[in-house]
Amino acid sequence: MKNTVPIHGKGRDLLRASALVCVAMMSIGAAPTGSAPRFTHWIDGTTPGESETQVQRIDVDTFVIRQSVRTNFEAPFLYLLFGTDRVLLIDSGAGGLKIRPTVDRLIADWRARHGDRPVRLVVAHSHSHGDHHGGDAEFRDRPDTDLVGLQPQQVAAFFGIRDWPNTIGRYDLGHRVLDIMPTPGHEPAHIMIYDARTRLMFSGDMLYPGRLYVPRDRFDVFRASAVRLAGFAKTHPVRALLGAHIEMTTTPGQDYPMEAAAHPSEHGLALPPSAIDELEKAAAAVKSPPEIDRHPDFIVYPVEPKPV
Numbered sequence: 001m002k003n004t005v006p007i008h009g010k011g012r013d014l015l016r017a018s019a020l021v022c023v024a025m026m027s028i029g030a031a032p033t034g035s036a037p038r039f040t041h042w043i044d045g046t047t048p049g050e051s052e053t054q055v056q057r058i059d060v061d062t063f064v065i066r067q068s069v070r071t072n073f074e075a076p077f078l079y080l081l082f083g084t085d086r087v088l089l090i091d092s093g094a095g096g097l098k099i100r101p102t103v104d105r106l107i108a109d110w111r112a113r114h115g116d117r118p119v120r121l122v123v124a125h126s127h128s129h130g131d132h133h134g135g136d137a138e139f140r141d142r143p144d145t146d147l148v149g150l151q152p153q154q155v156a157a158f159f160g161i162r163d164w165p166n167t168i169g170r171y172d173l174g175h176r177v178l179d180i181m182p183t184p185g186h187e188p189a190h191i192m193i194y195d196a197r198t199r200l201m202f203s204g205d206m207l208y209p210g211r212l213y214v215p216r217d218r219f220d221v222f223r224a225s226a227v228r229l230a231g232f233a234k235t236h237p238v239r240a241l242l243g244a245h246i247e248m249t250t251t252p253g254q255d256y257p258m259e260a261a262a263h264p265s266e267h268g269l270a271l272p273p274s275a276i277d278e279l280e281k282a283a284a285a286v287k288s289p290p291e292i293d294r295h296p297d298f299i300v301y302p303v304e305p306k307p308v
Contacts (some may be wrong), residue, residue, distance in 0.1 A: 036240035036270040037200070043068035045262030052097045055106065060113075061176070062198055064242070071096035073259040074131040076244050077269065079202050082110055083173020083197060086120045090193060090202055091244060095134030100142070115123060122173075124148040124158070126204025127190035128246055131185075152182070152189045159191075165225065168232070185214055185222025192229065199239035207279050208243020211255060211269040211301040218305070221284050233276045239267055240270040251295040254295035271297055 014226040043054045043066060045117045053068045060207070061082040069075035071123050071142045072094035079090040080103065087107060093099040111117055123139050125132050128150035139145050155161070157199055159169035165182030174177075179194040183206045206212070206225065248267035256263055277299055282300050290302035 002023065004165040008200050032111075036268075036272065037242070038204040039064070039269060042179075042246075042262065042269070043267065044145045044266050045066050045075070045260075046264050053099070053102045054284075055102065056197050058198060058200070059109075062195075062200075065099075065106075067093050067094075067097065067099070067100055068142070069261065069263060072131065073261065074132075074245060075263065076131055079242065081176070081178070082104055082119065083176035084117070084119075085174030088122060088171075088173060088178070088185060088193075089123045091132040091204075092123055092139065093137030094131035098138060100138035101136035118144070121145045122148065124155075124191075125189075126192075126202070126206075129185040129187055129205070132204075132244065133248075150189060153179075153182070155189050155191060156182070165228075179236070181228065182270060183229060185218050185225045186212065194232070194236060194238070196236070200273060201233075201238050201241045203241040203243045203271075205244050205270065207241055207275060207298065208245055208247075209269070209271060209297050210243070210245050210247025211299045211302045212279075213301050214290070215305040216290055216302050219283070219290055219302075223283040223286065230280040232276050234271060238276065241275060242270055248297060248299075253277055253299070254300040262308055267297070 020218050030277050036056050045068065049066050050070055051070050052071050056064050057063065063080040065078040065080065067078070074094045076091060077096050078093060081088045089103055107119065107121065111119060121142065121144060123136065125148065128225050135148060136147060139147055148155060148183050152164050156164040159171050159180040161167055161180060161182060162168040169180035172176055176197055181205065183191045183192050185188050185246055188206045190204055190206055191205060192204060246263065246266050246269055249256060250265045250267055253298065279296060281296060286293070286300070292302065293300040
């Protein structure tokens with residue numbers, strides 16, 4: 001990677017140890033209520049020497065990390081949410097790089113701005129597919145860190161969800177309470193996380209600009225999750241949904257080829273709250289047997305069930 005600012009000695013070593021992080025810092029937490037976060041251009045595999053990660057800031061306590069498609073074709077998005085006592089990392093990436101240096105640097109920067117305040121890291125997952133917990137091993141021996149399990153019962157126990165998937169857990173990061181909503185269907189342990197402070201819904205693989213994969217024998221579960229999501233949104237203002245991938249182009253209804261090595265003309269990351277109602281209607285209208293159902297911002301995509 002070619003650096004735009006010369007870095008020498010220890011600075012160069014730190015840069016390399018930080019997995020070639022590219023940071024585009026934005027302050028959009030003060031955006032008007034109802035407006036989606038605005039991001040600069042994401043790394044998309046189209047530029048030679050693209051950095052392995054890119055960070056953009058939603059506000060001073062909320063960060064988005066994108067993993068380069070050059071390290072893994074899934075190119076997932078990870079989210080880091082700070083409270084006064086804990087910081088939540090949603091997903092640990094798809095592997096193919098070291099993700100912890102990026103996370104540790106963001107935590108160190110946040111602590112430096114808060115008088116070196118101690119903060120405990122919680123590593124959780126939108127769900128248990130491998131492209132969302134590929135970096136877990138990097139955090140197992142990290143001090144002051146909790147690593148949430150990957151099974152529904154483990155997720156429910158950690159977040160205090162008493163009746164999976166019918167009730168919602170609440171988790172306090174310290175003056176920042178999150179709603180943890182079970183949304184199985186795509187995968188049994190899938191959750192969405194709602195942040196009342198930013199009015200953002202972190203929607204994982206349940207709803208994002210891409211192919212919403214659903215096993216053919218799990219559409220009833222997926223449909224029920226879509227109904228619960230729509231019901232939640234009726235009583236909680238959602239500014240936008242931020243998912244775990246981008247697989248759609250700027251052409252409505254058009255996705256990239258499977259395992260595409262680059263994403264030119266990429267759809268925006270944020271989906272509007274109207275996508276929730278569209279998903280509920282799409283789930284209700286699924287045919288038997290299910291068929292691929294294209295919408296401007298996402299595709300409901302049936303797949304064969306995986307062996308247990």
